[in-house]
Amino acid sequence: MTRGDSAYHRAMAEANRQSVLAAGAALFLENGYDRTSLARIAQEAGVSKATLFKQFPTKAELFEATVLAAGSTPDLVPLDVPTDDFRAGLVMLGRAYGDLLMRPEMTALMRTVIAESPRFPELRTRTFDFGTLPVLKALARYLRDAHATGVAEIDDPDTASAQFLGMIASSIFWPRLVHGTWSMTDDEREQAIEEAARTIEARYAAS
Incomplete structure (x- = not known):
């Protein structure tokens, strides 16, 4: 992997993270913690479930990150x-x-x-x-x-x-x-x- 490829993938990972956090914030506030699924967040963020789980293995971790991101x-x-x-x-x-x-x-x-x-x-x-x-x-x-x-x-x-x-x-x-x-x-x-x-x-x- 070249240095450019590495920078590109880091940028993509950060963009995906921000999309997940934005989708998570909207859904948590709309539906509450219980009725918000990681699968729905992934769908709204436009990322795969595998991509989401790689950054946030549990819903609690994603919710914590969402609060801190706010x-x-x-x-x-x-x-x-x-x-x-x-x-x-x-x-x-x-x-x-x-x-x-x-x-x-x-x-x-x-x-x-x-x-x-x-x-x-x-x-x-x-x-x-x-x-x-x-x-x-x-x-x-x-x-x-x-x-x-x-x-x-x-x-x-x-x-x-x-x-x-x-x-x-x-x-x-x-x-x-x-x-x-x-x-x-x-x-x-x-x-x-x-x-x-x-x-x-x-x-x-x-x-």
Whole structure:
């Protein structure tokens, strides 16, 4: 196999993967986890069942990949996050996280996770690696850099990240997820993010 052939096949494999993920997202949201079959996803994606099974041997693995793909949006990651103003950097990243949570497909897929996991052990036992999402990777990098440069004193970036994201999600995401008619204004959302940033700043900013 030549180098060109290898690149071609990698490109085809990635195109097939994206087609499968798009078809999976549409069918999972339309029919739920139980009534969505891998065979139907393969048909809608325009790939063979063998191609699908090669990348996603089980429906649980495909569903996990579908949820993570819905949040894999590098364009949400802010550029030029300030490194000398800890709170301002947190606010910028908090807004990006809020934008991610407000994506309709993220809300819909998380509702599916909550609704389906009690009935399907293969979903209940999976640990979705949300730390791979670009926004959350950017936050983890920001916290590590803040500690390294002395802007903040953060011995455990994972804990600090969970605290920050948890405050934001509990204010702007979970009420919306549980109560479909719940809403908040842009100003209220901004206030929730800024309050979360101030709390983290008060806890971790260097003296």
